[in-house]
Amino acid sequence: MKIGIVGLGYVGLPLCIQFVRSGAQVLGLDVDSAKVDALNAGRSYIEHIGSSAVAAMVAEGKFAASTDFARVKDVDAVIICVPTPLNKNREPDISYIIKTGENIAPHLAPGTLVSLESTTYPGTTDEDLRAVLEAGSGMKAGVDFHLAFSPEREDPGNPDSKVQLIPKVVGGLTPACLQKAVALYGLAIKTVVPVSSCRVAEATKLLENIFRSVNIALVNELKVVYAAMDIDVWEVIAAARTKPFGFMPFYPGPGLGGHCIPIDPFYLTWKAREYGHNTRFIELAGEINTGMPQYVVSRVAEALNSVRKSVNGSRVLLMGLAYKPNVDDDRESPTYHLMDLLRAQGADVAYHDPHVPVIRPTREHSHWAGEKSVAWDRETVSSFDVVLISTAHKAVNYQELADWATCIVDTRDAMSGSKVRDGLVWKA
Ligand SMILES: NC(=O)c1ccc[n+]([C@@H]2O[C@H](COP(=O)([O-])OP(=O)(O)OC[C@H]3O[C@@H](n4cnc5c(N)ncnc54)[C@H](O)[C@@H]3O)[C@@H](O)[C@H]2O)c1
Numbered sequence: 541m542k543i544g545i546v547g548l549g550y551v552g553l554p555l556c557i558q559f560v561r562s563g564a565q566v567l568g569l570d571v572d573s574a575k576v577d578a579l580n581a582g583r584s585y586i587e588h589i590g591s592s593a594v595a596a597m598v599a600e601g602k603f604a605a606s607t608d609f610a611r612v613k614d615v616d617a618v619i620i621c622v623p624t625p626l627n628k629n630r631e632p633d634i635s636y637i638i639k640t641g642e643n644i645a646p647h648l649a650p651g652t653l654v655s656l657e658s659t660t661y662p663g664t665t666d667e668d669l670r671a672v673l674e675a676g677s678g679m680k681a682g683v684d685f686h687l688a689f690s691p692e693r694e695d696p697g698n699p700d701s702k703v704q705l706i707p708k709v710v711g712g713l714t715p716a717c718l719q720k721a722v723a724l725y726g727l728a729i730k731t732v733v734p735v736s737s738c739r740v741a742e743a744t745k746l747l748e749n750i751f752r753s754v755n756i757a758l759v760n761e762l763k764v765v766y767a768a769m770d771i772d773v774w775e776v777i778a779a780a781r782t783k784p785f786g787f788m789p790f791y792p793g794p795g796l797g798g799h800c801i802p803i804d805p806f807y808l809t810w811k812a813r814e815y816g817h818n819t820r821f822i823e824l825a826g827e828i829n830t831g832m833p834q835y836v837v838s839r840v841a842e843a844l845n846s847v848r849k850s851v852n853g854s855r856v857l858l859m860g861l862a863y864k865p866n867v868d869d870d871r872e873s874p875t876y877h878l879m880d881l882l883r884a885q886g887a888d889v890a891y892h893d894p895h896v897p898v899i900r901p902t903r904e905h906s907h908w909a910g911e912k913s914v915a916w917d918r919e920t921v922s923s924f925d926v927v928l929i930s931t932a933h934k935a936v937n938y939q940e941l942a943d944w945a946t947c948i949v950d951t952r953d954a955m956s957g958s959k960v961r962d963g964l965v966w967k968a
Pocket residue numbers: 546547548549550551552569570571572575621622623624636639640657658659660692693694695696799800
């Protein structure tokens with residue numbers, strides 16, 4: 541089986557590795573020639589995906605990367621894993637999907653299966669993608685080629701998360717499309733979950749992410765209320781999770797981050813308007829979650845105030861730039877919002893992150909590009925007026941932090957396992 545995977549990022553690359561391990565021949569396609577060159581040279585550019593896995597599949601001759609989309613003519617199936625961000629008006633931007641459709645359509649061989657994996661609103665596959673594929677190929681979806689949607693469930697940074705073992709939901713345009721898609725994913729994934737349509741599969745992924753966004757908002761709201769009552773929300777959650785049924789723990793934080801949770805729910809909000817509906821839970825959760833950085837900064841101000849200092853003029857060290865623990869992915873990281881808010885109030889801001897030694901240039905946070913992670917030693921850490929923990933990486937020694945820092949604001953309950961002096965840690 542020859543498979544083309546378009547978009548060799550956090551989702552596409554692990555999928556390439558899994559399909560190769562399952563015996564397929566994989567062609568990776570991307571518009572970024574630097575990534576293509578790195579992969580063909582056997583190098584991974586994503587920290588938690590080892591270069592050895594990439595090198596092995598290149599050496600075996602089972603994988604090659606390319607920027608030449610005409611090569612899809614040789615594959616049996618094309619899987620699309622390109623970005624689906626929001627535009628500056630916070631509306632869905634499916635231009636990457638459309639562009640991919642335009643690039644592959646002229647080269648599709650009859651009988652090829654096209655499966656979209658990018659998270660998106662219901663209708664993208666059977667309306668938008670289908671239209672560009674049919675227009676560019678002159679073929680009819682469900683008749684001349686197959687079309688499906690299967691959402692990705694990647695959990696970057698979780699060493700127990702194995703692509704092969706995560707059940708995969710699949711919807712097809714027709715029963716024959718579904719059958720083809722189930723057979724494709726069945727090669728590499730242990731449990732494939734067929735559903736009745738592409739739209740159901742698209743809606744399933746949105747439910748999963750909205751569920752998280754709403755529950756994170758709930759604990760974020762409770763964190764603020766309980767803090768006012770002098771109750772530690774993390775202790776409450778630890779106690780509640782002893783209930784063996786009907787409860788699932790979610791944890792508060794400094795705000796949402798990453799490519800999924802701050803973005804995907806609003807794909808549904810936008811599409812719901814077409815049907816005359818509002819998505820009030822989604823909007824409310826978004827409002828609470830986006831208010832978190834401001835709350836955290838107010839706690840930093842309180843902590844500094846308690847030692848007669850102001851945010852203005854204080855040196856603040858942010859711990860953790862990545863949006864989640866143990867990864868190097870800083871997309872949509874709330875740490876950037878915290879740094880912006882603190883700098884706007886006159887603080888002198890720096891960061892430490894063992895996974896992000898230097899801030900790469902990005903569209904959203906270009907003013908931070910080139911900033912370097914500060915050294916990890918007593919002299920450096922103790923020179924800051926306050927340390928703000930925004931992401932709790934395992935690679936950080938929190939006991940050393942407790943011993944070196946003069947004041948800590950902790951948004952992740954990261955200090956709970958360390959011996960700390962009275963008054964050192966402020967939870968936020
Ligand atoms: N990262 C996650 O944990 C995760 C989890 C589940 C779902 N998703 C979804 O999967 C999709 C991809 O996310 P990601 O995290 O892998 O993104 P990513 O930015 O890591 O990777 C996307 C890749 O697509 C390439 N690309 C962009 N435009 C292209 C085009 N026109 N043709 C070919 N390649 C192109 C980019 O160069 C990049 O290598 C998104 O819809 C995302 O919401 C991501």
